[in-house]
């Protein structure tokens with residue numbers, strides 16, 4: 235059995251862990267989460283601009299169930 239699997243967010247090979255997310259995506263996720271917590275009514279363009287994380291990747295986190303999009307603005311899911 236391989237001890238590496240593909241990250242479900244970026245598709246990069248990563249060590250097998252319980253989280254399903256690679257170190258890079260984890261850092262990106264924390265950046266987005268911090269920004270959304272500080273700026274509750276942000277739209278995806280604001281978040282992308284502030285965090286330097288591409289919109290497509292932010293939307294991957296939304297699809298993965300890590301953030302909630304409500305009428306275009308973001309909410310953190312715990």
Ligand SMILES: [Zn+2]
Pocket residue numbers: 241242243244245246255256257258259260
């Ligand atoms: Zn990743």
